[in-house]
Amino acid sequence: MNIRVECVPCLLNQALSAARVLGLGDRAARRLMLRCAEELRWLKWDEPAPLMGRRVHRILSEVTGDPDPYRGVKDASTDAALALLPGMEAVVAAAPDPFLAAVRVAIAGNVIDFGTGGRPAMGVEEAASTALSLDVDEATVESLRRRIGEAQDVLFLADNAGELVFDRPLLDLIGADKVTVVVRGGPVINDATLRDARRAGLTDRYTVVTSGVDIPGIWLPECSADTLDRFERADLVLSKGQGNFETLDGQARPVFFLFLVKCVSVASSLGVELHEAMVRTQ
Secondary structure, eight states: OOOOTTHHHHHHHHHHHHHHHTTOOHHHHHHHHHHHHHHGGGOOTTSOHHHHHHHHHHHHHHHHTOSOTTHHHHHHHHHHHHHHHHHHHHHHHHSSSHHHHHHHHHHHGGGOOTTSSSSOSSOHHHHHHHGGGOOOOHHHHHHHHHHHHHOSOEEEEOOBTTHHHHHHHHHHHHOTTTEEEEEOSSOOTTBOOHHHHHHTTOTTTSEEEEOSSOOSSOOGGGSOHHHHHHHHHOSEEEEESHHHHHHHTTOSSOOEEEEEOOSHHHHHHHTOOTTOEEEEEO
C-alpha cells in the first residue's frame, strides 16, 4: 500500500508524540520536528509509509543519542501484558470457541502501538478486558482455522512489543512445532525485536527469527535471505499489525492479516471504519 497525502501530517505527529512520550525538552523536540520535516522532502510516493517511519525513527535515535529510545516503554508494555497473561489464557481456554477467542485476544493486543499517534488507543489492561467483545469476520476466522489445521509450516509475522504476549494463546493453539515467529531486525519505534521476544517468553517456546531490517513492517525487498526463504516456503503466512499490512498488501502469495485499523488512510483504502478489527486475507 503506497503512502498517501494523509500520511504526511501523521508522520510529523508521530515525531511530536515521540518527543512527548520520551520527555524530550523543547530544544530537542524542535530539532526532531525540523529534521523530520526536512526528511519529508525526499518522500517517495510509490513506497509504503513504514519506510518513512523508519527514517523518522532513525532521526529520533540521532536526536536522543539512543538507538532504542522506546526500550523502557516496550519493557513496561511487555511486563504489564505478562502480568495479565494467566488470566487471558484462562479466558481463552474457557471460551466456547478457544480459537476464535485467541484470535480476538491477538488483535486486541494490536492497540499497543506508539507509532500511530504516540500513545496506544487504550491501556494493556483495557485491551485484555475488551478482547472478547471485538467484532471480527468469523467467516474469515473459519478459513484461517482450516488453513492452520492443514499447514505444517506457519510463518507468524509479529508486530509490537507487549502485543507479543497477547499473541501467545494463538501461537500455542497453532502449535510450537510448526510456527516460526518473525520480529524486527533492529529497534524501530515500539516494534518487537529479538530482545523483546525473549522478554515476552517467546524464544523459550517457539522458533524466533528476525526480518533482518529495522522497518516497522515486512518490506520484502530488504528482508534477509532467510526471511525471504521462509516467506516463500511457508504453508501459511499470518501477519500481525497495520504496518505489516501496509508493506505486504498486494503481494502475490496469500497472507492472512490480523490488525486494528489505526489511520484514515488505511480505513479509506479498505472501505472500513477507523479502529475496526480486521481478519483479512489476500
